[in-house]
Amino acid sequence: MKKYLLPISLIFIIGAFLLGFIEIDTVSIDKKTDNVINYGLENISDNLKNITNLSKRDQDIICAVSRGLVSKNIDNNIVPSLAKEIIKSEDEIEYEFKINDNIYWSDGSKITSNDIVVFFRELLKEEDEKNISALLDVYGAKEFREGKTTFEKGVAIKSKDNSVIIRLNSKNDKFLDELTKPQYRLRKYLIMWENMKKNYNELVYSGEYKITLFENDKVTLESNYDSDNKKVINLINDSNVELSMASFEVGERDLVVDPPQSQLNKLSNDGNLITIPKNEGVYLYINDSNNISLQGRREIYKYISKSMENYLISNDKSFELAEGSYFREDKDDLTKLQTRKVISNKQEEWSPPKVLTILCKDNTMNRELCRIIEKWFRENTRIFIKYSLLKEDEFNDEELQRRYDMILFNNEANILNKDKFYKKFINYMSESEKETLLSSNNNDEEYLSIENKLFREYRIVPLIFYNENIAFSRKVSSIKMDGNGNIDFSTIIN
Template identity: 55%
Template sequence: MKKYFFYGVIIISIILFCTGFINRENSNVYTNDLEGTLSYGIDEIPKDLEKVTNLSKRHEDIVCAVSRGLVSKSEDNKIVPSLASEIIKDSEGIQYEFKLRDDIFWSDGSKITPNDIVDFFKELIKQEDEENIQALLNVYGTKEFKAGKIIFETGVAIKGTENSVIIRLNSKNDNFLSELTKPQYRLRKYLVMWANIKKNYSALIYSGDYKIDYVSKDNMTLKRNEKSSINIISNINILNDDSAETSMAAYEVKQRDIVINPPQSELNKLAEQQRLITLPEMKATYLVINNKENSIPIQGRREIYNNISKAVESYQNLNSNEFDVAEGSFFREDKKDLTKLQARKVISNKEGEWNKPQILTLLCEDNNENRILSRSIQQWFKDNTNITIKYSLVKEEFKDEELKKRYDMLLINSEANVFDKSNLYFEFKEYLTENQNKILEKQIINKTNYDYSSLEESLFDNYNILPLVFYNENIAISNKISQFKLDGNGNIDFSTLK
C-alpha cells in the first residue's frame, strides 16, 4: 500500500510540474466563463493598427474600443461630443473650437490635455495615408507640413489652449465634424508604436474605455480602463476565427457571445430565437446594363431591371435579414420618398415590345453577396421567363474594362452613404453616358448643391445604372447580451453593450 501511495505522489508531482510549462498563448484563448467577459471572433488578429488603410471594419472596432475622438457618431448618424464637451463653430463655418471635458484620462490615470490632441494630430498628418485624413488636409497649413515645407507649431492652424483645441480650415466643409468621428481620428499616443501592436501594446497608454491587455496570434484581450466614466463589460476577448462558420460553431457551444454576419443558413433560426440583431449597412449593390451599340433597347433595359428586381425581392421574402430591396431608390434613406418611388415603379412596369434574347450575360466580383444574387437571378429567370442568365464571378479580372464591355450586365458593389452621395456617383463615372457625366461635373462645380435628383432621373430614364439592394449587418448575440449597437460609422459601440 505504501508503494502504491509513493508512486501516486510521484505521478501527481510530474503532472503538476508539466502543467507549469503550458504556453500562455493557449491558456488565454477562452476566458468566456469569467464574470463580465464577452468574446467574439474575427478572421485575423491585427498586427498593425497604425494606419486604417489596411484595416477591416472589425479591426477598426479595436481602435474605437481603446481610443476616443473629439467627437463620435451615434447609431442614428448624429454628431455627439466625446473627448469634447462643447463644439463652437464660427459664423463662417471655418474655425472650430473643441472645449475638452474635465473627466477624460489616459489608461495610466494621467489627464488628457489639449496638447495631447494637438501632438496626435501632428503625428497623424505625418504618418497616415492622405486618403484617410482628408478632413485634416483641409486645415490651414497641413498640406505644406506633410510635404515638409513648414514647421507644424508655427504654420499649421491646430492650436491648444488651456482647456480647448482650436482648428481653422482653408474653406468651409460641412462634412468636417462627420469625418472627425472616423476611427483614424481617435486619440492615440506614440502612434508609430501601433505599427507593431503585439510588441508594444503593454507600453502604450490608451484614451478609450478599454486598453489592450494581451495579444497573441490567436487572441487579443481588451480590459476596461479603470478611469472609464461609464459602466461597461470588464473584458472583451477577441479570437482568431478563420470563418463565420467557425465562429458560429463556437457560438453553439457557448464559446462566442458575438458572431458578426453569421452564415445565411442560420439567420432565420437566430431571428426566431430572438438572438439576432439586424442593422442597416451602407453597402449596396447596383445593376449596370451595358448598352453596346444599342443592342438592348430602352424597353428591354426596363424589362430586364423589372424582372431582376422581382428576382431579388422573391429571394428577400424568404431571407428577410440579409438585405432590403432598393425599390427604385439609390440610397436607403430615400425610400421614404414614396411618391418618387411609386412613379419609378410605374415606369419600370411599363410594357412594350422588344426582340428578347435567349441568353443574357452577367459579370460580378466573386464574393458571397454576389454569389447569392447571381444564383437567385438565374433561377428566377429560369422559372419565370424564356431567357437564360449566364453569370461569371471573377476576382481581379473585374477591373478589366474590356472584359466588362463583353457582358450584358454588371453587378456593382458600393458604399451608399446618403451623406456623401458624390462618392457613389464618382464610382459610376465610367458607366455614365456623356450627358450624365456633364450633369455630374456640373454638380461637383456647384459645391453647395448636393441634390443629385436630376442625375438619378437620367439614370432611370436610360435604365443604365439602377439600384438593387441595401445590405444589413447581422449579428448573433448570446443570452449574456441584452443590447448591442453599431455607431454611425458601422463600428461596434462597446460602450453600449449590456
C-alpha cells in the first residue's frame, strides 16, 4: 500500500498546483472583463472630420479622444481643460489661454500651444462655416477662409510662451461657450479624420481615450492613462435600439442611450437608468390662416398640453412639460409662468372643427407624441386628429405645410443662443416679427417681446423638453453627460 502513497500524493500536489493556476487565470480574466464597457449604438460614422452630419453619439467619440481649451460640465459651467487659466482683456475682446504643463498626446509627446494654433488653422479651412461661428468672430478669420490673407499674417490667433492668444472683432459673450463644443476639441491632422477606418492607427489623440480599433461594426476606445488598469470601451454597431436592449438584457451591452419608452420605468425601478435634462424641446405651430380663431388656438394648446400631462403620469422619464416656457431655465420664472397661465385660462366662444391635422418629421419620439395626442382627443373630445409623419425633404415643403392645422417642431432650446432658436421659426412669423428678429442684435428684450406675442396669439407655443435616458448595467456605477449633451466617458466608474 505504501508504494502507492507517494504517486497519489504527487498527483494530488500537482493537481492542486495546477488548479491554483487556473484560479489565478480566472481572476485575471474577470478583472480584465470588468474594465471593458460595451456600448450599443444604432450607427457609427467613420467620417469624423466635420460635425455637420454627426449625431450626438458620433460626437461622443470625438469627445472621448479629444480635449478642448475649455469644456462644459453637466451643470453648464465652463471649466478649463487644455487651458489651466483664461485671462480676458478689459474690453473682453482678447483672450489668453494659458496651456497646462502636464498634457500629452496619446503617443506621450507634449501638447503645446502651437499644436492648438495649427489645429485652429486647419479647422478654419476644413469645417463647415455654420459650425465655427466662434472662430469666425476672430479678427482676420473670415478673410483667411476666403483666401484674402494668410493665417500667420492675418489671423489673430497666436502662440506665445505656451499660451494661445485670440483677439476677436468685437465682444462676444458666447465665445467661451462655443469653444466647449466638440468641433473645437484638439485633433491632429484633421483631414485624416475623414476616413477613420483607414487612418485611426496613424493618429495621435489629445483626450482621455485613444482609438485602437475602427471597423464597420465596432470601435474600440482604450484609456490613454493608468497603464495598470486600462479602461476599454467598445462601441458596437447595432441595427436598432431594440437589438441593443436585447443584448443589454443578457449582459452583452453595458450602455444603451435612449432605450425604448416601454422599458424606461422598469429600468428606473431596477436602478439601471440615468435621466438627464436635454436642451431640446418640442414646439407647436398652430396655423392662424386655417380659420382657427384665437380662442380655438388657445383651446387646442390646452388640450394638447393636457394630453402630455396625462401621459407623464405613468411615463415621467421621457420628457418634462414646458408649462408655457420656451426654455427649460425659464420654468424658474414664476411671474412669467403665472401670467401665461392666466392668459391660457381665458374663455371665449369657439366652434370646434370635426378634424384637426398635424404634420411633423418622422422619428420615434414624434410618432409617440402624435399617438398620445390622437388618443387623448379621441377619448376626451369630439375632434378627430389626423397626423402625417414625413421625411425631412418632404416635411420642408412650404406649400404642403400651409395645408396643415398644426406642425410639431423639434428645436435646440439653448438659452445661450436665442438668435438661433428663434430663427428656426422665422418662416412662421409675421413680417413685423421677422423684421424685429433680424434686427435684434442679440437683444434679450426684443427676443422676449417676440416670445410674448407668439404666446399671446397661440401661434408658436412650447410643449415639452426632452430628457436623455441612459440604461447602464451593474458594471457601471457612475456616468455623466457634459453640458453639450455628450457622454463624458471620463466619468464612467466600473
